[in-house]
Each structure stands twice: as C-alpha cells, then as structure tokens.
Amino acid sequence: MTFDYDLFVIGAGSGGLAAAKTAASFGARVGIAEHEALGGTCVNRGCIPKKLIVYAADFALQNQMAHQYGWSQCDNYFDWTRFTKLVDKHLDNLNDSFSKQLQKAGVDLIKGYATFIDDHTLEVDNRKITADKILIAVGGRPNLPDIPGIEFAITSREMFHLPYLPKRFVVIGGGYIGTEFASMMNAFGCKVTVINNDELILSGFDDDVRAHIQQSLTKRGIRFFHNSTAKEIKLCEDGLLVKIKGDKQATVAADTILVATGRTPNIEKLGLEKVGIELAEKGTIKVNEYNCTNIDNIYAVGDCSGRLQLTPVAKAEGEAFAKTVFGKTPKTVNYNEVPTAVFSRPEGASYGMTEQQAREKFGDDVESFKTEFKSLLSQFGGSDEKTLIKIIVQTENQQVLGAHMVGEHAADIIQSLGVAIRKGITKQDLVETIGIHPTTAEELMTL
Numbered sequence: 001m002t003f004d005y006d007l008f009v010i011g012a013g014s015g016g017l018a019a020a021k022t023a024a025s026f027g028a029r030v031g032i033a034e035h036e037a038l039g040g041t042c043v044n045r046g047c048i049p050k051k052l053i054v055y056a057a058d059f060a061l062q063n064q065m066a067h068q069y070g071w072s073q074c075d076n077y078f079d080w081t082r083f084t085k086l087v088d089k090h091l092d093n094l095n096d097s098f099s100k101q102l103q104k105a106g107v108d109l110i111k112g113y114a115t116f117i118d119d120h121t122l123e124v125d126n127r128k129i130t131a132d133k134i135l136i137a138v139g140g141r142p143n144l145p146d147i148p149g150i151e152f153a154i155t156s157r158e159m160f161h162l163p164y165l166p167k168r169f170v171v172i173g174g175g176y177i178g179t180e181f182a183s184m185m186n187a188f189g190c191k192v193t194v195i196n197n198d199e200l201i202l203s204g205f206d207d208d209v210r211a212h213i214q215q216s217l218t219k220r221g222i223r224f225f226h227n228s229t230a231k232e233i234k235l236c237e238d239g240l241l242v243k244i245k246g247d248k249q250a251t252v253a254a255d256t257i258l259v260a261t262g263r264t265p266n267i268e269k270l271g272l273e274k275v276g277i278e279l280a281e282k283g284t285i286k287v288n289e290y291n292c293t294n295i296d297n298i299y300a301v302g303d304c305s306g307r308l309q310l311t312p313v314a315k316a317e318g319e320a321f322a323k324t325v326f327g328k329t330p331k332t333v334n335y336n337e338v339p340t341a342v343f344s345r346p347e348g349a350s351y352g353m354t355e356q357q358a359r360e361k362f363g364d365d366v367e368s369f370k371t372e373f374k375s376l377l378s379q380f381g382g383s384d385e386k387t388l389i390k391i392i393v394q395t396e397n398q399q400v401l402g403a404h405m406v407g408e409h410a411a412d413i414i415q416s417l418g419v420a421i422r423k424g425i426t427k428q429d430l431v432e433t434i435g436i437h438p439t440t441a442e443e444l445m446t447l
C-alpha cells in the first residue's frame with residue numbers, strides 16, 4: 001500500500017519539530033499538523049517568554065542593589081504592557097523561522113487539528129491524510145484541580161497575557177511553574193503567596209536545594225503555606241479570596257491566582273480509542289524505550305508520553321525516534337543524564353542523583369560535600385543570601401554522582417559540569433582542576 005507520507009507528525013512543538021526535521025534529513029517524506037502557533041508550549045507559552053520575563057524582573061532586582069554599587073536613584077517604572085508586546089513580536093519572529101526551517105527541510109506543514117480515523121489515516125482540516133508511521137507529539141496543558149471557584153484562577157498560559165501586573169498574587173502549586181512565577185512577580189513588587197501541598201517546594205530536586213530556595217524566597221518576602229491547598233476561591237468586591245486548608249487555615253486576598261499543579265496530556269479529542277492506543281496509569285501515552293506505542297507504526301514523544309516534561313527531553317526523544325526508525329540507528333534517551341534548572345531568583349540547578357536517590361541506590365557508600373557562601377556580588381550588594389553548591393560522591397571510587405546548586409548562573413554552571421559528570425569524573429578531578437578567579441564556580445574545586 002502507498003501512503004501520502006512516510007511519517008506524519010501530530011504537533012509542531014519541541015518534540016514534533018525535532019522528529020520531523022530529523023526524519024526528513026534521512027530522506028523520509030514528512031508532513032506535520034499544528035493547530036496553533038509553531039514551536040508549541042516552550043516557544044509560545046513556556047520557556048522562552050518565561051525566561052524573557054525573568055530577565056525583565058532581574059532589572060528590578062539589580063535596581064534594588066544598584067545604589068550600593070554607586071548608582072544614584074534609578075528610574076524604576078516598568079511598563080508591563082509595552083514589554084509583553086515586545087515579547088509577542090519576538091515570538092512572531094520565532095514562529096516565522098520555524099516555518100522557514102520546515103520548508104527548508106522539505107516538511108509539509110498542514111494547519112489544523114489532527115484526529116485518528118484508523119492506524120494509518122488521520123483527518124486534518126477536513127482532509128484525509130495517510131502515513132506509514134504516525135508520531136504523536138501533542139504536548140500537554142495545565143491541570144485544573146477540583147477546587148470550588150477554580151474558574152477564577154488563571155494558568156501559566158494566561159500569565160503571558162495579563163493586562164497589568166497584579167498587586168496581590170497567589171500561586172497554587174510550588175513546582176517549577178509556581179516557583180518561577182512567584183519569584184518573578186515578587187521581583188516586580190507584587191505581594192506573593194504560594195500554597196503548596198508538600199513541606200517544601202520543587203519536589204524532585206535535592207532536599208537542600210528545595211529548602212535553600214524556599215528560605216531565600218521567604219526572605220525576599222514571599223509567604224508560603226506548606227502542606228496546604230486551596231479549599232475554595234470566591235469573587236468578592238475587593239478581588240478574589242482564597243480559603244486555604246492545611247497546616248494553617250487562612251483566607252488570602254488576591255488580584256490574580258495562578259494554578260500550577262502539574263500538566264495533563266492533550267489526548268482526549270485525538271481519537272486514540274479508534275486505534276486502541278494504550279495509556280499509562282497517569283493517563284499519558286504508554287511507549288517503550290524506542291518511543292513506540294502498543295500499535296507498531298504509531299509512536300509518541302514529549303510531554304504527552306509522560307517522561308520528563310522538559311524541552312530538551314522532548315527534542316531528544318523526537319531525534320531518537322527519527323534516528324531509530326528512519327536513520328536505522330537505534331537510539332534511546334537516558335533519563336538519568338538530564339540536567340534541569342528552575343529559573344527563580346535565586347536560581348537552582350541539578351544534574352544526576354540527589355542525595356536521597358544516591359543513598360537509596362548505594363546505601364552508606366555515599367558522601368555529600370556542601371558549601372554555602374556569600375558571593376562577591378551579594379557581599380558588596382549587601383544581601384545576606386548565600387550560594388549553595390553540593391556534590392554527591394560514591395565513597396568507594398570517589399565518582400561524582402550528582403551536582404546541585406542554588407545561586408547566580410547555577411543553570412549555566414551545572415550544564416557544563418554535567419558533561420564532566422556524564423564522563424565519570426571523580427571528586428579528585430574537580431579538586432585538581434584550576435578555577436577561574438573570582439567566580440562562583442571556582443568553589444566547586446574547593447569542596
């Protein structure tokens with residue numbers, strides 16, 4: 001049987017674009033469907049606009065310490081509306097560049113929402129399309145917990161289009177998104193409250209990183225309700241009221257409430273039941289290590305397939321799929337080798353095992369080395385916030401198993417260190433490496 005395409009990809013986000021371009025580079029005839037802007041969550045309502053807001057908020061923080069560096073009072077008016085228009089313009093340019101990249105790669109873009117008709121046929125924009133292989137890369141969207149009045153809350157998607165900065169900002173959920181937006185809004189001068197159903201924010205990170213960031217954000221003025229959730233949200237004359245249940249009972253007033261309690265895959269309307277695709281327990285698409293579903297010509301990558309919900313992971317899965325299926329080089333993704341960062345202020349970043357994971361695997365054969373110190377910037381800037389650097393080492397062979405950091409440039413430092421750890425360096429290798437002075441990273445060599 002002949003098909004319209006060798007590969008048809010549903011969703012032009014990080015995973016889908018990487019897979020489509022890589023498969024086309026091996027000579028496959030590729031089509032891709034997208035019903036929103038090209039680039040998906042990361043480009044349009046995730047990593048990129050988020051990081052631009054982080055940069056905008058950094059000016060506010062630098063402004064606060066500028067006078068200690070000899071600056072006179074600086075103008076501190078921030079025009080949020082002007083800024084978000086500039087961000088939108090930048091994103092339009094990125095969308096255009098994705099369109100050009102697809103054209104250059106010879107991938108057909110079909111604008112519209114794709115649904116399954118059978119295991120080789122899709123419908124997109126009232127058009128039937130057949131393909132030998134189909135890749136599902138549909139990403140996810142925010143969860144909405146079952147809280148009365150949740151309709152008054154917004155999600156990360158709407159955060160990028162707020163008409164103005166709120167004065168009182170409440171976040172439900174202390175994960176990546178909740179922590180990052182809490183930090184940004186605090187820097188802009190909003191009164192911020194975080195409600196999280198755990199003792200510490202940022203589950204999954206090393207406990208020292210979690211505690212350090214939570215303490216730093218508390219010192220910066222963010223109020224935390226831990227082991228708590230929102231019981232009810234009500235609209236009142238003065239804005240919104242959130243009733244909190246948990247360790248402490250309280251009612252907090254807000255202008256904007258962000259709900260960031262995890263994400264759910266975009267699969268309800270895909271018609272997966274028509275082809276009998278199996279789901280995993282948490283409702284994501286079940287795949288094997290080669291990204292194949294239980295139907296042998298249908299694959300899934302990225303957030304909808306329930307591994308790590310990060311852009312570089314979605315890209316790596318998309319490329320691994322294309323190399324395996326069209327490049328004839330079987331390739332898998334090693335989920336233990338994924339660096340990650342939370343772009344709060346202070347910033348946190350990690351590579352490899354947390355202390356807890358290392359102790360679960362190696363028992364007593366584990367040592368952790370930790371330093372907390374005031375960076376030169378904050379010493380001179382008058383802040384008492386400390387930088388944290390921690391490495392986890394297997395005692396027997398001194399191999400570094402993980403590295404964790406909170407402080408300036410943590411993400412960039414851990415990204416580079418990850419290369420060395422992946423290659424199996426020992427603690428001695430770190431100690432013998434000559435540092436660059438004066439930097440924060442040189443402290444790694446003194447642990």
Ligand SMILES: Cc1cc2nc3c(=O)[nH]c(=O)nc-3n(C[C@H](O)[C@H](O)[C@H](O)COP(=O)(O)OP(=O)(O)OC[C@H]3O[C@@H](n4cnc5c(N)ncnc54)[C@H](O)[C@@H]3O)c2cc1C
Nearest residue numbers: 011013014015040041042046114138139302303309310311
């Ligand atoms: C606020 C926020 C900040 C983030 N920050 C970071 C960060 O700093 N670093 C990081 O690594 N990760 C970050 N992430 C996570 C990252 O954005 C995702 O892991 C990544 O985008 C997943 O890529 P994907 O290809 O799986 O899905 P997506 O990027 O979501 O792409 C899926 C695409 O499929 C389309 N689609 C869905 N259904 C259909 C259909 N039936 N037909 C046609 N098209 C369809 C969607 O419109 C979408 O464009 C962030 C996420 C959020 C929400």
Ligand SMILES: NC(=O)c1ccc[n+]([C@@H]2O[C@H](COP(=O)([O-])OP(=O)(O)OC[C@H]3O[C@@H](n4cnc5c(N)ncnc54)[C@H](O)[C@@H]3O)[C@@H](O)[C@H]2O)c1
Nearest residue numbers: 145173174175176177178196197229260261262309341342
């Ligand atoms: N810097 C980055 O790389 C980055 C940034 C943003 C998002 N992301 C990705 O997007 C994913 C989704 O982010 P997220 O922050 O929505 O999810 P998350 O899984 O990171 O965090 C959700 C948080 O909400 C809490 N929670 C859950 N239900 C709750 C409730 N009813 N009341 C109070 N707290 C509740 C959880 O304990 C957890 O701390 C992340 O897991 C991450 O993979 C990455």
